[in-house]
Amino acid sequence: MNQEKISKFIKESRLKSNLSQAKFGDKYGVTYQAVSKWENGKNIPDIAILREICSDYKQDINTLLVNNKDTKKKKKIVFSILALVILVILVIIFYLFSSKKTSDEFEFKTLKPTCDNFELYGSIAYDMQKASIYISDVKYCGKENNIIYKKFESSLYALDNKTKMEIEKIDYNKDTTLQSFLKQLKFNVDHYSQSCEMYQKNGLVLEIKATDKNDKVTLYDIPLILEENCK
Numbered sequence: 162m163n164q165e166k167i168s169k170f171i172k173e174s175r176l177k178s179n180l181s182q183a184k185f186g187d188k189y190g191v192t193y194q195a196v197s198k199w200e201n202g203k204n205i206p207d208i209a210i211l212r213e214i215c216s217d218y219k220q221d222i223n224t225l226l227v228n229n230k231d232t233k234k235k236k237k238i239v240f241s242i243l244a245l246v247i248l249v250i251l252v253i254i255f256y257l258f259s260s261k262k263t264s265d266e267f268e269f270k271t272l273k274p275t276c277d278n279f280e281l282y283g284s285i286a287y288d289m290q291k292a293s294i295y296i297s298d299v300k301y302c303g304k305e306n307n308i309i310y311k312k313f314e315s316s317l318y319a320l321d322n323k324t325k326m327e328i329e330k331i332d333y334n335k336d337t338t339l340q341s342f343l344k345q346l347k348f349n350v351d352h353y354s355q356s357c358e359m360y361q362k363n364g365l366v367l368e369i370k371a372t373d374k375n376d377k378v379t380l381y382d383i384p385l386i387l388e389e390n391c392k
Contacts, residue, residue, distance in 0.1 A: 164202055164282075167211070167225055172200040174218040189213060203282060203298070208269040272296070272365065275384040278303035281367075283385060294328070296348040296367065296385075306339050310379075313342045314370040317350070325366065328353060339371055 175185040175196070182200075183193040189210050198204040206214065215222040272283030272294075282298040296317070313333040318325040329350050333342055348367075367383040 163225065163227060164205060167205050168200055168202040170218075170220060170225060171196070171206075171214065174214065174220075175200075177218075204271060205269070205284065207271075211269075270387050272385045272387060274367075275386055276382075279381070279383045281383070285387070292353050294348060294350040294353060294365075297346075299343040299346050299367075301339055301343055308371075308373055309336050309338060310342070310371045310373050311336050312372040313337075314372075315346055316368045317348050318366045318368060320364050320366060328365075336374075339369075342371075 175182065178185070180188070181193070182196040186193045186196045189206075191206075191210070195204070195206075199206055205211065211225075212222055214220075215225060268287055270285045270287070272281075272285060274281055278301060280298075280300045280302055281296060283294075283296045286293045286295075294317070311334070314330065315333070316330045317328045319328055320326075329348055331346065331348070364387075365385040367385060369381040369383070371379045371381070373379070
């Protein structure tokens with residue numbers, strides 16, 4: 162999803178309507194703080210609210226969610242797009258006659274940390290069969306830490322009856338501080354075969370191991386929970 166595009170669209174829509182963040186929030190049943198986070202790119206609306214905003218301001222939601230960074234190549238893939246359109250039509254026809262969930266039931270939920278020392282942006286997009294997890298903008302808010310570490314290991318875990326199941330791991334072997342490492346830390350997991358209910362019941366954990374030049378290891382556990390209930 163294109164978080165920057167969504168933030169810009171919401172801000173421009175609000176300004177065109179001459180609405181304050183508070184009035185815009187009232188319109189969609191949220192606080193002005195939520196609107197501020199949307200516009201600053203710290204969070205995105207629930208998919209149902211985003212759909213309503215797009216409808217009010219004549220914006221195609223699928224175009225808004227697509228992260229299209231390489232616009233210069235558009236002319237070179239015209240024929241591929243035509244083929245894709247045909248494929249999409251066939252997929253739509255298939256799902257119309259299947260018993261599985263349709264694309265309209267694809268849901269987005271926000272992840273947030275439960276500890277006081279970290280902030281981050283996290284989201285899960287899911288349907289009945291799979292989930293995609295995105296985590297970025299991790300920030301350390303605890304006591305000032307200027308230690309130079311020689312190695313970092315960061316793992317994203319799912320919890321199942323208190324047992325950790327590793328989803329993805331990132332290793333970083335350059336001398337740097339915790340804050341500098343966090344600026345480039347991102348997890349983008351596609352097609353993970355767990356349901357939303359599983360995350361709601363047991364949660365996720367972001368674990369960071371920092372090893373200094375004396376081989377002393379500092380461990381940070383960041384529990385993550387869904388901000389809203391699954392449907």
